[in-house]
Amino acid sequence: LGLLDRLAAGDLSALARLATYVENSEPLGVAAIDRLYAQTGRAYVVGLTGPPGAGKSSLLDRLIDAWRARGRRVAVIAVDPSSPLSGGATLGDRIRIRERPEDPGVFVRSMASRGRYGGLAPATAGMIHLMDAAGFDIVLVETVGVGQEEVDIAGLAHVTALLQIPGGGDGVQMLKAGLLEVADLYVVNKADLPGADMLSRELAAVATLSLSHAGADHKPPVLKVSALTGDGIDALVDTLDALRPAGEADSARRRVIAQAEIGALIQDHLRRQLADAQAHPELLRLIDDAAARRQTPRAAAIGALHALGFGPGPLD
Ligand SMILES: Nc1nc2c(ncn2[C@@H]2O[C@H](COP(=O)(O)OP(=O)(O)OP(=O)(O)O)[C@@H](O)[C@H]2O)c(=O)[nH]1
């Protein structure tokens, strides 16, 4: 794989090629990650999630500039599970991140497809490893934050910021979907619009209920920014730099991420086996048995795990 040598030398066109393989979970992409994984773990991975239109991409654009000004190389992965586009196509006007072809310290990649071979969460994890291996200091991951899968993806980051905007009328948006668990800080974007102070106070109250990975005594900070005017961006970057886990917290966070990634791969594998039940006569028989009430779904599930080569498991 000459591509890997070019990647190590900082060749962004090699990175783009590899990213397409990884995005689609193609065998070449899987092989690349297998080869590179041992050298990863250096990048600081920051998740940014929030409702559609909250200004995530606009904010990322500002964060890129702020971190570049501090001498850091920044990669962005914008995940869009709702789009039917495939093959790493750009997301058109959904992406408000300027291209910076003249700057080798910035790489922006959108992920729109689930790929033919695997799910979005494992592919996103692979993409993070790829950017890490390419030597980026910061890897920013944008997710829309509406479904469980997006929450899972946010869980692959060291730190996750949850974006909220004033003026929704219904107060704090989308805190049901497991986001309380992943948000390490809250960001009120569009603070140039009315209502930002009130929303900040509401979020400060929510922060006391946090289940963040950073620990029971971690109260997520609430920051006000405007991606439009640039207000608050430097303070946000200071906070993100300060939130990077260190020492024991870092080791603990790495274990949580590894567990999430292994779990995503196992789920993905099983999901695909089940979706392809035609290829497994034994699975088909178990499904028929459960449908005809000859076996309980639970007994059939145990039988299916055995048929797929797993020993007695937690379902037994
Ligand atoms: N007034 C104001 N508008 C903003 C601000 N940040 C973003 N916007 C606008 O909000 C709209 C959505 O911005 P995006 O950056 O595309 O939001 P997003 O969260 O990435 O959107 P999706 O990826 O589609 O979910 C655009 O019209 C932006 O110009 C801000 O701080 N203030």
Ligand SMILES: [Mg+2]
């Ligand atoms: Mg966006």
